[in-house]
Amino acid sequence: MTTAANHADHAHHGHHPKGLAHWLTTTNHKDIGTMYLIFAFTMLLTGGAMILGVRAELFQPGLQLMQPEFFNQLITLHGLVMVFGAAMPAATGLANWMLPMTIGAPDMALPRLNNWSFWILPPAALMLVLPFFLGLAGIGPGAVDTGWTMYAPLSIQTGWGMDFAIFAVHMLGVSSILASINVIVTILNMRAPGMTLMKMPMFAHGFLMTAGLLILIMPVLAGGVTMVLLDRHFGTHFFNAAGGGDPVLWQHIFWFMGHPEVYVLLLPIAGAIPHVLSAFSRKPMYGYRAQVYSIWSIAALSLVVWAHHMFTSGMSVGGQLYFMYSTMLISLPLAVLFFCWIATVWRGSVSFETPMLFALGFVILFGWGGLTGLVLADAAAVPQYHNAYFLVAHFHYALYPTTVMGAMAAIYYWLPKWTGHMLDERLGKLHFWTVIVGVNLTFIPQFFVGLAGMPRRIPDYPLMFAEWNMLSSTGALILGISHLMFIYIVIKCVRGGKKAEASAWEGATGLEWTVPSPAPYHTFETQPVVK
Amino acid sequence: METSPVLDDAARQVANRRLAIRLALVAVFFAGFGFALVPLYDAFCRMTGLDGRTGVMAASAVENSQVDYSRWVTVEFLSHAMPGVGLEFVPEQFKMRVHPGAVAHINYVAKNPTDRRFIGQAVPNVTPGIAAKHFKKIECFCFTQQTFQPGEVRQMPVTFVVSPELTQDLSTVTLSYTFYEAVKERS
Structure with missing residues (x-):
């Protein structure tokens, strides 16, 4: 299909409103993908600014900048904003842009639903952070301050920032369920003729599992926060021991959502990265089937291991053993993924463009996150590590390399396809090395202070942790600056740069590279046939 | 597909x-x-019994249970009143040795030192968790809500049996009560 023909098509579809109305009403997957990505990045900066406030307070021992109540709001909002505002929408944005193109579909299956699932997000995010800004202005008790896990009974007792958070979680949940339904329908019904499930790109496999998990877990969390709301205002006692309820029940409900959520964040990236590794190694990806089956087993196992977050909440030995071994079991399919990724690069004709650097950075750093997770899965060891900074460092090594570095690898990889321009490699590499310095300087010290016993979520600490915390705060600042570099690089790439070919990277394969760069507004109106 | x-x-x-x-x-x-x-x-x-929830036993069932005179189990008693409840709440003795299967009896004493009426309920918990379902209460003040007039002092009985099925590894079981203010009527 030529560009001219596409323009004719475009005119054919005509009657687009212009300006804001266009963005409010658009059902085009590329427009919606762009909005998702911009929203996610705005949230990344918001959550990042909040945690920089926290790191500034932790720069030195003692209370210099803020009171503990305010500190609690910052860490809570940081967690919720990053998970539900930045990480998940970023992945959905990628799915919107690339799913139809990689499976040869003209658009997402349910375009209007797609529009709704995006436009629920900004009001939800506003709802979440509004009490925070009202609190700054001296109105009300401030935002939710329970930690992102919202453990009862604190979540029953705290101020009305919690009610805002509950409604925000409802809306975010509805948004991600709608987006997930759309993704599944698109993948199952809209693939190009001839594309069997086992010829589907890895990216689609990763996203299929993520969407499946979301449909199972988000409604449970929505139910859970509804119970908190009922306990707070309608006299029920789901989590109130005085009325026969049980606070530990909340932990079960929360982690039934919370643990698969980790894999919801990982799997889209675990699907995208093999494409990048394969392209820049100029080799087909290694062990396609093994990777697909690993992704399936990770998704299935993730649903039955949640209580390893609760080893210190009181659990029978049998329960601890079960959750310990089942958690460790997940490392087997994950190891298969890892070895497949390494084997993809192994003896390839490797070049280190920016997307490849980010992909390799993701593989290595996420490996640390995974290995330290094995330590935390050990029920005998966890009383030492639980709720210490070791845990904080672990899950940031698991989440930052995936949701931020992995997403950036994918964005840089597909950016030529979106903008029609190659990115500025020099700046891209500078960005990568800044991120590497920032992320390690921030989180390696946290392993050490954690092992020495520094608890998380406390705004003050003993003098002996001072040097490591100073380093960590410095790293966080560098990491924050690196995100500003990302904006600059992307804007520069949108504005101009070396013209990108249809197949922008030498080793890239897949349907998306058969359409011109930038991809026309409507791609694959006639579906390609996959042999 | x-x-x-x-x-x-x-x-x-x-x-x-x-x-x-x-x-x-x-x-x-x-x-x-x-x-x-x-x-x-x-x-x-x-x-x-994972949650420390105690078992309940009907009085009539007691006669049928075998008493195991060959071993002793120490039962420790704890009491807590939630902050702000204003109840003085203690067991009459802090530990007791019983034979598994034998019916035992203890009193808790509660005093309401405030000048207002207190309605509340005690919630029991047994540790370690694996002992919980073998700790059977025949009679307990925790079964119902308790009302205390201002200044009232009252003895409250607990009658219980530690089942002989309790694992041989355990020689001590702790029974704890937490007194909560009953839910206020919504006006």
């Missing part, structure tokens, strides 16, 4: 909508599952 169905636009729209509705029903089912976790969790804890 191995390949996507090849359909014209209208038929595809119908197929897409049908699949979307099915997936939405799955989501609705799991919202229900979230709420179903509440009774499931309760039943699971009662069945296994």
Whole structure:
């Protein structure tokens, strides 16, 4: 299909409103993908600014900048904003842009639903952070301050920032369920003729599992926060021991959502990265089937291991053993993924463009996150590590390399396809090395202070942790600056740069590279046939 | 499902909508599952005693149980009143040695030193968790709500049996009560 023909098509579809109305009403997957990505990045900066406030307070021992109540709001909002505002929408944005193109579909299956699932997000995010800004202005008790896990009974007792958070979680949940339904329908019904499930790109496999998990877990969390709301205002006692309820029940409900959520964040990236590794190694990806089956087993196992977050909440030995071994079991399919990724690069004709650097950075750093997770899965060891900074460092090594570095690898990889321009490699590499310095300087010290016993979520600490915390705060600042570099690089790439070919990277394969760069507004109106 | 169905636009729209509705029903089912976790969790804890929930035994069943005179189990008694309740609440003795299967008896004493009426209920808990279902209460003040007039002092009995099925490894079991203010009537 030529560009001219596409323009004719475009005119054919005509009657687009212009300006804001266009963005409010658009059902085009590329427009919606762009909005998702911009929203996610705005949230990344918001959550990042909040945690920089926290790191500034932790720069030195003692209370210099803020009171503990305010500190609690910052860490809570940081967690919720990053998970539900930045990480998940970023992945959905990628799915919107690339799913139809990689499976040869003209658009997402349910375009209007797609529009709704995006436009629920900004009001939800506003709802979440509004009490925070009202609190700054001296109105009300401030935002939710329970930690992102919202453990009862604190979540029953705290101020009305919690009610805002509950409604925000409802809306975010509805948004991600709608987006997930759309993704599944698109993948199952809209693939190009001839594309069997086992010829589907890895990216689609990763996203299929993520969407499946979301449909199972988000409604449970929505139910859970509804119970908190009922306990707070309608006299029920789901989590109130005085009325026969049980606070530990909340932990079960929360982690039934919370643990698969980790894999919801990982799997889209675990699907995208093999494409990048394969392209820049100029080799087909290694062990396609093994990777697909690993992704399936990770998704299935993730649903039955949640209580390893609760080893210190009181659990029978049998329960601890079960959750310990089942958690460790997940490392087997994950190891298969890892070895497949390494084997993809192994003896390839490797070049280190920016997307490849980010992909390799993701593989290595996420490996640390995974290995330290094995330590935390050990029920005998966890009383030492639980709720210490070791845990904080672990899950940031698991989440930052995936949701931020992995997403950036994918964005840089597909950016030529979106903008029609190659990115500025020099700046891209500078960005990568800044991120590497920032992320390690921030989180390696946290392993050490954690092992020495520094608890998380406390705004003050003993003098002996001072040097490591100073380093960590410095790293966080560098990491924050690196995100500003990302904006600059992307804007520069949108504005101009070396013209990108249809197949922008030498080793890239897949349907998306058969359409011109930038991809026309409507791609694959006639579906390609996959042999 | 191995390949996507090849359909014209209208038929595809119908197929897409049908699949979307099915997936939405799955989501609705799991919202229900979230709420179903509440009774499931309760039943699971009662069945296994995992939560420290104590067993209950009818008085008539006691006569049939065998007393194991060959071993002793120490039962420790704890008491807590939630902050702000203003109740002075202690057991008459802090530990007791019993034979498994034998009926034992202890009193807790509560005093309401405030000048207002107090209505509340005690919630029991047994540690370690594996002992919980073998700790059977025949009579307990925790079965019902208790009302204390201002200044009232009252002895409250607990009659219990430690079942002979309790594992041989355990020689000490701790029974703890936490007194809560009963839920206020909503006005």
